[in-house]
Amino acid sequence: MRRIGLSLGSAVLAIGLAAGGGAAQEPQVTRHVLPNGMTVLVRESPAVPAVAVSLQVRAGSRFETETTAGITNFLHRAMLRGTAKRTAEQFATSYEDIGGTLDAGGEVEAAEVRGQTLARNWETLLALIAEAALEPALEQEEIERERRLLLGQIKSRADAPFSFTFDAVLRDLYGPHPYGRHYLGHKESIERLTRDELRAHYRAIYRPERMVLAVSGQVERGRVIKVAERLFGRMARSAPHAEDALAVPEPAGERRIIERRAQQAQILVGYLGPGLSDSLYPAVRILAATLGGGMAGRLFVELRDRRGLAYSTGVVVPPFRTGPAFFVAYLGTAPANAAAAEAGVLHELERARAAPVTAEELARAKAYVRGQLSMDRRTNARQAWYLAFFEVVGAGWDFPERYARAIEAVTAADVARAAERYLTQPTVVVLQPTTQR
Amino acid sequence: MRLLRGLVLALLIGLPVSGCTLARSPQPSPVIQAPVRHVLPNGVRVIIQEFRSSEVVAVQLWVRAGGRDEAALELGLAHYLEHMLFKGTTTRARGFVDRDVEGVGGRMNAGTSLDYTFYHAVLPAPRAVATIEMLADISVNSILDETELELEKKVVLEEMRLSEDSPQRYLARQLYGVVFGSHPYSRPVLGTADIIQKLTRDTLLAFYRRHYVPESFALVVVGPVNPTETLRAAERTFGRLPRSGFHRLPGSAPASLTPKRVDVPRPGAFAYLGMGWLGPRLDHADTPAVDLLVSILGQSRSSRLPLSLRERLALVNSVGSDYTALEAGGVIMVTAQLEPPNLARAEAEILREVQRLREQGVTDAELRRAITRAEAGHAFRSETAEGRARLLGHAETVWRLAEELAYIDRVRSVTSEQVRLAARRYLDPERYGRLAFVPPAR
Secondary structure (H helix, E strand, O other): OEEEEEEEOOEEEEEEEOOOOOOOOOOEEEEEEOOOOOEEEEEEOOOOOEEEEEEEEOOOHHHOOOOOOOHHHHHHHHHOOOEOOOOHHHHHHHHHHOOOEEEEEEOOOOEEEEEEEEHHHHHHHHHHHHHHHHOEOOOHHHHHHHHHHHHHHHHHHHHOHHHHHHHHHHHHHHOOOHHHOOOOOOHHHHHHOOHHHHHHHHHHHOOHHHEEEEEEEOOOHHHHHHHHHHHHOOOOOOOOOOOOOOOOOOOOOOEEEEEEEOOOEEEEEEEEOOOOOOOOHHHHHHHHHHHHOHHHOHHHHHHHHHOOOOOEEEEEOOOOOOOOOEEEEEEEEOHHHHHHHHHHHHHHHHHHHHOOOOHHHHHHHHHHHHHHHHHOOOOHHHHHHHHHHHHHOOOOOOHHHHHHHHHHHOOHHHHHHHHHHHOOOOEEEEEEEEOOO | OOOOOOHHHHOOEOOOOOOOOOEOOOOOOOOEOOOEEEEOOOOOEEEEEEEOOOOEEEEEEEEOOOHHHOOHHHOOHHHHHHHHOOOOEOOOOOOHHHHHOHHHOOEEEEEEOOOOEEEEEEEEHHHHHHHHHHHHHHHHHEOOOHHHHHHHHHHHHHHHHHHHHOHHHHHHHHHHHHHHOOOHHHOOOOOOHHHHHHOOHHHHHHHHHHHOOHHHEEEEEEEOOOHHHHHHHHHHHHHHOOOOOOOOOOOOOOOOOOOEEEEEEOOOOOEEEEEEEEEOOOOOOOHHHHHHHHHHHHOOOOOHHHHHHHHHOOOEEEEEEEEEEOOOOEEEEEEEEEOHHHHHHHHHHHHHHHHHHHHHOOOHHHHHHHHHHHHHHHHHHOOOHHHHHHHHHHHHHHOOHHHHHEHHHHHHOOOHHHHHHHHHHHOOOOOOEEEEEEOOOO
16 A cells, blocks of 8 residues: 655645556545544545445444443434434435435444435535534434334344344453443433433534545545535534543353243354454454354354354454454354354364464465455445544554455464464353243 | 345345346446346356456356245255255365355355345456356256265254244245245245255255256356456356256246235234235336335335334334345235234224325325436445346346346336326235234233
8 A cells, every 4th residue: 555645735635556456447545634623535436326425433332331322323313313404304305316325323433424326416415414414403303213213123132032142242241341232222221311412422522533534436536525625624623532441351251041032042152352453453353264254164164064063153253343352153053952062162262272273274264354355345335434434443544455464464373372362261152042932 | 126125035045135127327437348148059148247346256157946946845955955056066075165265265155046046256356267167067066965965954954943033034934925825936945844854865966957957057257357268268167068958937927815814923022014915027017117116115214104104103113115026926015013012003004005105196206216216226236246247147047138237217217107006006905915923912
């Protein structure tokens, strides 16, 4: 990746030329900072007449507490329900009229207002995204409508065996650390949060310094920057925001059985790994791929292919976390197989510490992880998300290219070190289906 | 649209999303060439499209064999075979996907539906030729090893259990049974546990030999490839397979729907409601109007059912409509997640919206919005190489490529009166199949 500083008006412009790929035309990425401190990223990709926009804010469940759990997502869902200029219904028809989609939500590290549309309508879409982000109505009646839907989602999530078990293992792993809570929040907090709290939260997070706008598709960068300046430039500059450090979670490494109605038994074995800026982070991702990446992962080969003990098995790692990221091996199987399957998963995890990866496994895992990264970035919507996300969390929009190079440099010794350091003290949650229906 | 998102999982086993239509790009861009179709002397169809938006190529093998080709006592065969094709050929040891695809950073999976089965890979473009060779190999040279076959039974039985754990998926699948009655489209693509347990290699092999023949194959390659080289690779591999003379029987038309109401007790936090009607089959003149009808009824935030049932009346957590057009018939569905006490009222309100569509039709603004949404949906589905390959392969396998390429133009020419007539023709408020999952009282 090459970075060239150019000057454009009062701000700095950097153009990144992505490496490799002689066969395809590699789009250019431009970075521009508005005078008020908000960052704008533009990726010019002429291939398809479509444009995607991702406006991200550094906020989310990472910054929430037990009493405010889910507030960022709640706020963003409510922001879609009308603006100073339009009712909820008028707002929805405005973007649908131009063949657009527009959505918003809060996650763990960042919250997002996003949309995509036909290329010819991108300016209208961007104006609507700015309207939702800068002039949300947040009216009581609409907040109540959203509250009802969110409570339904929380209840549904608890009703689905896999997500229920997954949430349980994260709680056990993280304890009071905010990564242990789902970004939807919980019933009590969503029932309790008031309109005033949502509005105060809005004012606290919608500040130019914590906002990044990314636009990808058939656009011209100069025009995007000009339009963004017009739409977002009126926000007043704010003080740089500082992030509080969080106490390091210390899982006790316990095993727990949950009994409930389900067709499949679920076995989840969790560990805590490093965040994305840690030097061992790429090695942990390689470790996850050797164990649970695709059809050649050790878990899949041993437990599904050779022994027929599972339908689904693999390793889940979060997309990207700035702080300690989870590493969860999972397996879904018939209740009768649960004991053998659990022993099998634990054995493979133990073996990952004892038996180093072979050169072949390492090469395959690297190809797998790199492949995953490039496969995941093929639409404008995903490209816009990637650009805005890494910029807003402070890693820099070009993090994926640096990460891909770091993946390439991982050695078998690094993987062994990662296994040695992080695959200790498993936290196990077993969902054992009850026979009663 | 005609292939529904989300709910299609019930039909298309093993895949999360599905594509729909393809039209001429409004502004042809230099990185995209029009797809070119070739028919090899033995009947294999090859579609190649140069698409240079990324360095990834999509290579897909589409087979005209699916759930509807099974005898009543061999349900699940097409899907089982799909699994077994990943288990090794006479010259490729098991684990080849891992070596040839994942080992170079690619991905491969497959899906089985009622009308077809397809195998799809995405990988770095220089691997296109090797992947064509691999697909040609598995298409006729898979060994269907006895031991593997027995081991895979556990996996497929688990897949059945898993699909029951997801209420939405299970609802859609069961609704096919309600709507299609005794037609093969009512069958479970996964089969039944009973049949799978007894499955033998001979039965599987007979199905494989009969249906995996050149006349049933379509190879689709989309990406930054050289079309001449790609075609040559197809000729060298698929082109050498001997013609079989096999002609697949066309699917029979489903009998008219017998209204039916089924309540299934199913523990859970919420109830699920599904209502189904028979819709036009894929090559019917009404498909564009029905696509727009379903879109206006319940496929976006501002469409009628979500506005009425979710927003204004607060009767449901979610509600939506879908239309799936299959080769020999179609199904239109409305599904909702809701609190059990709201079941009867939600059904009545859905029927009220249906009645309103039949009587008053749709507004010009609604129609315009639905057409624009269809155009945009098409543009988004065409963003990736495999999205394009999916549209091309699907059309070539169960429809016609030329129809697919003209489809968006047909959608654009639909009038609001045609949408109203489609509502009158297909959405009979008195004749539909209704299925509900109801949590037992505690």
